[in-house]
Amino acid sequence: MIRFSTRGEYGLRMMMDLARHYGAGPESLTEIARHEALPPAYLEQLVGGLRKAGLVNSRHGAHGGYELARPPAQISVGEVMRVLEGPISPMVCATEGESEILCERQTFCSANVVWERVRDSVAQALDSLTMADLIPPRESQIIRRDHDTINVQAVASPATEGRKATRV
Amino acid sequence: MIRFSTRGEYGLRMMMDLARHYGAGPESLTEIARHEALPPAYLEQLVGGLRKAGLVNSRHGAHGGYELARPPAQISVGEVMRVLEGPISPMVCATEGESEILCERQTFCSANVVWERVRDSVAQALDSLTMADLIPPRESQIIRRDHDTINVQAVASPATEGRKATRV
């Protein structure tokens, strides 16, 4: 129940790839698609929306490609997901940003509080993460411990907990 | 994005109707459907699952119908929604109760923490509400204020906030 579509998944993974590549010039769709093993033509569709939303910049022609418009720490996951999947809306009558009454029962329908709660907690979950939280910090890729090389994901997870407030 | 289907909506509204009727004997599907303005034949499908899950009891034949198997305060919204819509799973690779690896990227895919966060916060939102929180308390229906009769929904909303801890 209550599942994201592949738009959100693929799109977020694409953004993560761009975040890892941030600062190193534009990255082409072909590269991204190969890194993430995703259909390039489909990603093209998704990246169009991200560009229009001002989350990525593009460069035409040979050696062109895409790059994040802002540093990873200044792009929240919520922002990305809203562009890819639209407003958070566990039920039509509880859509983010919509004030219109769509159902004549809405005013007295107590089920509404359920959808609103879910909506707000999903929003909270997504808005409290930035792209930077999702990618392994640069340093960690060369850090070693006494017994073994640290694997990237082991470092990344705690980082998502101990993050500071976003100031976008 | 991330929307519940009508199964969840209709099913929950049906349960709410049963909760309001709790203690007054079985209620037939025809009645429920009329109260909530929902297609009876579709509700039939949904109530089947709720019965198998032990959330409602049924009585065959004339003057038969359905009733909650437990008092409203002892049925959480999460329990109801999981029966109607399946396990909470914003993404296949982050399904409640599933430990199986479905994607070879799962172990190192940092997008996973996003889906898990969303999953857990949805679960929290649903599990912290009981059916009793969704229906206006009995007393309120006869309470009057100095200027006017209190309407039921006005009483119901604050009640959902000031609830005590569930002990299921």
Added chain:
DNA sequence: CTAATTCCGAGTGCGTTAGTAGGATATAGA
């Protein structure tokens, strides 16, 4: 006996999802 019910499985139309296909435009490097 009859009317009102639950119970069960199969079937169906429609909208959304997850893509593909094709072509126009822009740019770096030879």
Added chain:
DNA sequence: TCTATATCCTACTAACGCACTCGGAATTAG
């Protein structure tokens, strides 16, 4: 200038899931 590599844009489509409906069997109160 030419070519290869890109973005950009719109249209198309196959498959799937959702939201139901339908028909009929079994059960029970009056």
